[in-house]
Amino acid sequence: MTADLIISQLLLLDAEDSEKDIKLFINSPGGSVTAGMGIYDAMKMCKADVSTICLGLAASMGAFLLATGTKGKRFCMPNSRVMIHQPLGTAGGKATEMSIRIREMVYHKVKLNKILSRVTGKPEEQIEVDTDRDNFMNPWEAKEYGLIDGVIDDGKPGLVAPIADAAPPPKTRVWDLWKVEGSKKAKKNLPTEHKMLQNGHTGGQEKKEAAPL
Secondary structure, three states, X not given: OOHHHHHHHHHHHHHHOOOOOEEEEEEEOOOOHHHHHHHHHHHHHOOOOEEEEEEEXXXXXXXXXXXXXXXXXXXXXXXOEEEEOOOOOOOOOOXXXXXXXXXXXXXXXXXXXXXXXXXXXXXXXXXXXXXXXXXXXXXHHHHHHOOOOXXXXXXXXXXXXXXXXXOOOOOOOXXXXXXXXXXXXXXXXXXXXXHHHHXXXXXXXXXXXXXXX
């Protein structure tokens, strides 16, 4: 779907009924900054509130549009991801031409940072630091950052407890203890010689002294 089509649909829906919220569903890895700014301007032209909802991924300009929806009506689905970063681009040709392109890229960077600062409540300096590299967030982190207002659970916007990302499993095996908490704690969990004899683990073999660590 092109930016022109999204802009046309936004303006059409607003003209049909400006009292009814417009829902803009976002699943986008990003794209052209100028195309994204065109959609942003169309959102601001609408008299109707524009509610933004992320399904899947809102990255780069997708995250920018997600954050610039109507305050109080910016949402994420619980399994979505949000990513912010600075504008990307390339410059080639003569030195003068490269300098023009770089100046234009810096202009967009400053512009985007100012808007993100306004919608999130974060200082511009922090936005610049946080967007220096790809900055991925889960929905609850995005809410805490100020990019969205809530996480949709069971079809209803509201606060739900976050699910821990990649929580480590309980350390139950001796090898896990050895790696994570050190050999001393692991050795305490090793079966004693007496228990091994009781369970018949020796198999009649001669006992060997443990090699020094």
